[in-house]
Amino acid sequence: xxxxxxxxxxxxxxxxxxxxxxxxxxxxxxxxxxxxxxxxxxxxxxxxxxxxxxxxxxxxxxxxxxxxxxxxxxxxxxxxxxxxxxx
Amino acid sequence: xxxxxxxxxxxxxxxxxxxxxxxxxxxxxxxxxxxxxxxxxxxxxxxxxxxxxxxxxxxxxxxxxxxxxxxxxxxxxxxxxxxxxxxxxxxxxxxxxxxxxxxxxxxxxxxxxxxxxxxxxxxxxxxxxxxxxxxxxxxxxxxxxxxxxxxxxxxxxxxxxxxxxxxxxxxxxxxxxxxxxxxxxxxxxxxxxxxxxxxxxxxxxxxxxxxxxxxxxxxxxxxxxxxxxxxxxxxxxxxxxxxxxxxxxxxxxxxxxxxxxxxxxxxxxxxxxxxxxxxxxxxxxxxxxxxxxxxxxxxxxxxxxxxxxxxxxxxxxxxxxxxxxxxxxx
Numbered sequence: 298x299x300x301x302x303x304x305x306x307x308x309x310x311x312x313x314x315x316x317x318x319x320x321x322x323x324x325x326x327x328x329x330x331x332x333x334x335x336x337x338x339x340x341x342x343x344x345x346x347x348x349x350x351x352x353x354x355x356x357x358x359x360x361x362x363x364x365x366x367x368x369x370x371x372x373x374x375x376x377x378x379x380x381x382x383x384x
Numbered sequence: 385x386x387x388x389x390x391x392x393x394x395x396x397x398x399x400x401x402x403x404x405x406x407x408x409x410x411x412x413x414x415x416x417x418x419x420x421x422x423x424x425x426x427x428x429x430x431x432x433x434x435x436x437x438x439x440x441x442x443x444x445x446x447x448x449x450x451x452x453x454x455x456x457x458x459x460x461x462x463x464x465x466x467x468x469x470x471x472x473x474x475x476x477x478x479x480x481x482x483x484x485x486x487x488x489x490x491x492x493x494x495x496x497x498x499x500x501x502x503x504x505x506x507x508x509x510x511x512x513x514x515x516x517x518x519x520x521x522x523x524x525x526x527x528x529x530x531x532x533x534x535x536x537x538x539x540x541x542x543x544x545x546x547x548x549x550x551x552x553x554x555x556x557x558x559x560x561x562x563x564x565x566x567x568x569x570x571x572x573x574x575x576x577x578x579x580x581x582x583x584x585x586x587x588x589x590x591x592x593x594x595x596x597x598x599x600x601x602x603x604x605x606x607x608x609x610x611x612x613x614x615x616x617x618x619x620x621x622x623x624x625x626x627x628x629x630x631x632x633x634x635x636x637x638x639x640x641x642x643x644x645x646x647x648x649x650x651x652x653x654x655x656x657x658x659x660x661x662x663x664x665x666x667x668x669x670x671x672x673x674x675x676x677x678x679x680x681x682x683x684x685x686x687x688x689x690x691x692x693x694x695x696x697x698x699x700x701x702x703x704x705x706x707x708x709x710x711x712x713x714x
Contacts, residue, residue, distance in 0.1 A: 299551065299552075299553050299554060300428065300553055300554055300555065301553040301554075301555040301556070302553075303387045304386075304387050305387075314544075314545070314548070314550070315544045315548055316541045316542075316544035316545040316548065317541075318544075319537065319540045319541045319544050320537055320541050323533055323536065323537055324540070325536070325540050326540045326541075326543045326544035326547065327543075329544070330544075330548075345549075346549050346550070347549065347550050347551075348548065348549065348550025348551060349548065349549075349550070
């Protein structure tokens with residue numbers, strides 16, 4: 298049996314799932330999925346059908362930065378540019 | 385950010401936008417499922433001893449130093465005065481869901497109090513109270529509103545865990561079953577997503593022992609059996625191209641309301657019309673966020689997304705206003 302991890306455990310983990318990122322950053326799943334598909338949130342995946350794992354500290358910081366940039370009125374291509382990503 | 389127990393997380397979703405004063409059919413179904421959630425919560429927390437296929441619950445489960453009142457409200461009537469009671473998982477879930485209205489009401493108070501203490505639930509005037517007929521007649525209706533951040537966090541976490549590839553936790557398997565039994569699936573997943581949910585449920589059924597024992601259990605009964613027959617009929621109808629949207633737009637256990645709000649005049653300006661609606665809703669204590677402006681605006685009222693379309697009702701004279709229609713998935 299696998300149980301849901303407590304917030305304390307999540308906050309002490311190096312890697313988290315997208316569902317845990319939703320809990321950590323109060324973001325919508327569809328939003329994080331979109332960012333992931335756009336390559337804005339790097340992840341690790343052992344095999345195709347296994348859970349994507351995100352580095353907690355790096356990814357949370359990146360999501361907060363994206364939110365901040367969006368609040369300033371930047372579009373997704375502009376945010377990608379700011380993040381130093383190739384279009 | 386607190387870690388909620390399974391029954392609390394589920395109640396946050398099941399009680400949202402439900403009448404707080406009256407025992408409606410939808411709320412009764414929600415309470416039955418919430419009672420089953422308590423059994424699953426105790427099961428996951430190791431409260432049951434397991435002997436062969438039977439789950440044994442001993443009286444001392446209620447004697448812990450910090451008793452959880454909502455658990456007591458369900459477990460006490462099941463234990464009665466016995467030292468221990470045993471039965472299969474199906475038996476426990478069915479018994480919990482068949483508790484009398486009086487006991488369900490007591491349970492509702494216990495769990496809503498626990499959520500209110502943590503600031504996760506409140507009672508506000510019902511959205512239906514903003515409707516022209518209710519507003520003008522002075523009828524007051526109250527409803528529960530889950531804390532918007534906690535509600536979004538909980539529902540989005542479940543969506544993420546289910547719709548993403550990979551293994552899921554036992555809590556998510558229980559939550560899937562509870563959402564199915566409560567008839568809430570339509571509220572959280574679009575029609576395309578429901579196909580994915582269906583295939584994921586089959587996947588879990590093959591790979592998880594908990595899913596294998598839980599998914600075949602049904603706690604819907606009584607009135608819902610009639611509803612089930614109706615749904616079967618509706619499904620047949622929905623197989624045709626014309627009827628394909630019926631299930632999507634009119635799920636049997638409706639949790640949102642189509643509300644009509646009258647306006648002083650037929651505004652040519654959609655912004656003025658929208659402002660009139662927001663003014664009425666805010667006066668009733670609702671939290672309103674405009675998601676999209678236009679001739680038909682999209683607004684989020686508390687935890688439910690609605691479309692505000694110009695409309696009129698025929699009385700002695702036509703009364704013009706705005707009709708709020710729920711948008712799915714909620």
